[in-house]
Amino acid sequence: MSRLPVLYPEGHVPESPRVGGEDKSVPVLLSRLDESLGWFEKALSGTLGWARKNSIFQYPFVTACCGMEYMSAMAGRYDIARFGAEFPRFTPRQADLLMIVGTINVKQTPVLRRVYDQMCEPKWVMAFGVCASSGGFYDNYATVQGADRVIPVDVYVPGCPPRPEQVLDGLKILQEKIQSQRHRAATVEKAKDVG
Amino acid sequence: MAQALIDRVREKFAAAKGSSHRGDEVVTVERGDLVAVIAFLRNDSACDMKLLRQIAAVDLLTFAGETTGGGSLASIEAPAYATAHKPQVEPRYYVSYNLYSITKKQSLRVRVDLRSDDLKLPSIASLYKTADWWERYVYDMFGVVFEGHPDLRRLLMYPEFVGHPLRKDYPVRKRQPLVPELDFPDLVRGPGPGPGGAGVPMSQTHVGRKNVDPNTYD
Numbered sequence: 386m387s388r389l390p391v392l393y394p395e396g397h398v399p400e401s402p403r404v405g406g407e408d409k410s411v412p413v414l415l416s417r418l419d420e421s422l423g424w425f426e427k428a429l430s431g432t433l434g435w436a437r438k439n440s441i442f443q444y445p446f447v448t449a450c451c452g453m454e455y456m457s458a459m460a461g462r463y464d465i466a467r468f469g470a471e472f473p474r475f476t477p478r479q480a481d482l483l484m485i486v487g488t489i490n491v492k493q494t495p496v497l498r499r500v501y502d503q504m505c506e507p508k509w510v511m512a513f514g515v516c517a518s519s520g521g522f523y524d525n526y527a528t529v530q531g532a533d534r535v536i537p538v539d540v541y542v543p544g545c546p547p548r549p550e551q552v553l554d555g556l557k558i559l560q561e562k563i564q565s566q567r568h569r570a571a572t573v574e575k576a577k578d579v580g
Numbered sequence: 581m582a583q584a585l586i587d588r589v590r591e592k593f594a595a596a597k598g599s600s601h602r603g604d605e606v607v608t609v610e611r612g613d614l615v616a617v618i619a620f621l622r623n624d625s626a627c628d629m630k631l632l633r634q635i636a637a638v639d640l641l642t643f644a645g646e647t648t649g650g651g652s653l654a655s656i657e658a659p660a661y662a663t664a665h666k667p668q669v670e671p672r673y674y675v676s677y678n679l680y681s682i683t684k685k686q687s688l689r690v691r692v693d694l695r696s697d698d699l700k701l702p703s704i705a706s707l708y709k710t711a712d713w714w715e716r717y718v719y720d721m722f723g724v725v726f727e728g729h730p731d732l733r734r735l736l737m738y739p740e741f742v743g744h745p746l747r748k749d750y751p752v753r754k755r756q757p758l759v760p761e762l763d764f765p766d767l768v769r770g771p772g773p774g775p776g777g778a779g780v781p782m783s784q785t786h787v788g789r790k791n792v793d794p795n796t797y798d
Contacts, residue, residue, distance in 0.1 A: 492738045494759040526745040526755060527737070534761040 426569070433568035437481070437507065438560040439469035444480035446500060449487025451514040454546040463549035468556050477503040482559070488516035489529045501536045509563065511540045511555060514547055521545060585688055588626060593617055606689045614692055615702050621679055621688065622707055629679040629688065635714035637675045637722040641748035672696040675724060694724065703729040721746035
């Protein structure tokens with residue numbers, strides 16, 4: 386499956402004027418400078434994306450029984466390190482990927498927000514299991530109906546708990562997403578404002 | 581053996597009522613006798629109930645068993661109907677203390693009925709150390725105030741929480757978020773922020789459900 390990298394414009398980079406708004410993404414006039422810069426930016430973005438997608442350091446935010454499957458996905462038989470996600474980091478400041486492993490209840494949401502805010506850009510979030518994705522069957526007074534009510538989530542891995550294969554599949558989908566995002570070397574990337 | 585236990589309690593406390601439910605012996609006592617009965621069960625050598633397994637509370641509001649003279653358990657599918665047509669259940673709550681004797685291998689449940697306008701009980705935290713957290717739990721979930729408790733705070737819910745979630749008139753889906761919830765499009769869970777977020781009740785975030793009073797069951 387070959388996918389061409391799609392570059393989404395974001396941040397404060399001077400753009401060529403575009404026809405039909407940002408989503409159409411068709412430059413009207415391409416000067417040689419624009420063209421060469423665009424080519425270089427594309428190549429740089431692809432390289433950075435390749436580097437970033439193959440060195441995902443995870444922060445496991447383990448709150449429930451999904452943690453057992455996370456351990457299984459980490460350990461020898463399934464070995465998430467094969468996909469470049471080598472190290473679990475137990476401080477969010479050193480992590481790229483926040484894995485929300487388990488149920489998030491209302492009492493935990495300030496902690497989860499704080500952990501997310503402490504992570505450095507660029508950062509991604511995986512909701513691991515149905516509870517983190519949608520609240521699961523805990524439709525009650527205490528449980529948040531999905532971690533995306535609190536922080537933005539990139540990949541949802543369903544399952545109660547998900548099998549390690551599903552986790553690895555979710556990781557590969559995240560890798561494709563990272564590869565297709567626009568990466569820049571020196572500009573300040575702005576965190577998505579989560580209010 | 582357990583009947584002998586009830587008899588032993590009753591010869592000391594004549595007001596206590598004994599009953600048996602599926603092999604579990606229950607002694608129903610008045611609130612004033614509670615501490616004395618439990619202290620007797622703990623210290624008496626024939627009872628020797630040194631283990632307090634649990635303190636639990638029951639809300640009988642939607643329960644229409646022999647207590648209220650109704651039929652079966654009110655359906656959880658139609659709780660709004662049940663609350664609208666609820667029978668006047670008094671005493672609405674009861675609190676039961678599950679005691680066990682490790683040496684005699686016998687157990688006994690001590691039950692106290694409570695009226696909803698007078699939700700108070702004397703604390704037994706001085707008799708059993710474990711009663712400390714159990715009483716905090718019952719206070720958190722049902723709002724029963726234990727007088728004489730050393731530190732009566734919520735055990736499970738956060739201090740900002742308003743109300744007592746295991747009471748049957750607490751709305752099933754009512755939530756009290758600590759962090760403002762994000763807006764997101766979702767076909768299954770519905771668009772917009774979550775329950776309580778931006779003032780939108782849970783009932784309005786679900787597909788096909790509109791304008792349901794958030795302060796009732798939905």
